[in-house]
Amino acid sequence: MEIKEINNRYSELAESECCLSCGGAINYAEPKLGEVCVDLGSGRGTDVLRMAESVGETGYVYGIDISDGMLEKARKNAEKFKVKNVEFIRCELEKLELNDNQADLVISNCTLNHADNKQAVWNEIYRILKKGGRFIVSDIYATKPIAEEYRTDPVAIAECWAGAVTRSEYMQQLEKAGFATIEIIEESKPYAKGKAEVASFTIAGKKAKSCGCGCK
Numbered sequence: 001m002e003i004k005e006i007n008n009r010y011s012e013l014a015e016s017e018c019c020l021s022c023g024g025a026i027n028y029a030e031p032k033l034g035e036v037c038v039d040l041g042s043g044r045g046t047d048v049l050r051m052a053e054s055v056g057e058t059g060y061v062y063g064i065d066i067s068d069g070m071l072e073k074a075r076k077n078a079e080k081f082k083v084k085n086v087e088f089i090r091c092e093l094e095k096l097e098l099n100d101n102q103a104d105l106v107i108s109n110c111t112l113n114h115a116d117n118k119q120a121v122w123n124e125i126y127r128i129l130k131k132g133g134r135f136i137v138s139d140i141y142a143t144k145p146i147a148e149e150y151r152t153d154p155v156a157i158a159e160c161w162a163g164a165v166t167r168s169e170y171m172q173q174l175e176k177a178g179f180a181t182i183e184i185i186e187e188s189k190p191y192a193k194g195k196a197e198v199a200s201f202t203i204a205g206k207k208a209k210s211c212g213c214g215c216k
């Protein structure tokens, strides 16, 4: 139900020029030559194409999205600019069709707030990152819990506000997934969105190089 609404909304927006991001994740990501990168909620594919240039022929970038319109636009853009080292995959954030320990870098911009099960998404980010791999995520959080009547409203979720959790809930999910230290790179003042008050932030974290038990 929710996915259908997201697919509809974003397929309509795929051909528009409107900005869909809520922070500068890509500007802090610094993808390196040869790295494997993933963009969750890749939309029209702009950030995927930027990362593809940075990682070069020896690297690879995956864009993940659930909207058919966005995926079509992103694939056309890759073709137009003759970018070969990218793949756009249609799957849900909670069930990424990527291998364990595959990515050096995961980015996402204004997408995780849509996910039904955000804990599962953070668990997936942890799973696909290599040891020592990093994430940079721009997203929104709610300054207080979203009213029950909107929390499951698929239209309000697709509009990027009703799916938002509070800042402390957000941090708990990250910690539970296994990310020990989180850096807040940028954070906005609270602002009104839909029927809620939200704020945007860009956060970064790393999967530890070892689990601390002496194993490799």
Ligand SMILES: C[S@@+](CC[C@H](N)C(=O)[O-])C[C@H]1O[C@@H](n2cnc3c(N)ncnc32)[C@H](O)[C@@H]1O
Binding pocket: 006, 007, 010, 019, 020, 021, 022, 040, 041, 042, 043, 044, 064, 065, 066, 067, 070, 091, 092, 093, 094, 108, 109, 110, 111, 114, 115, 116, 160
């Ligand atoms: C606000 S747009 C952001 C697009 C892009 N990151 C940008 O900054 O321009 C959110 C994107 O996430 C995708 N999306 C939302 N929920 C999703 C889900 N559960 N699984 C996969 N993709 C999802 C939407 O289709 C849409 O393309």
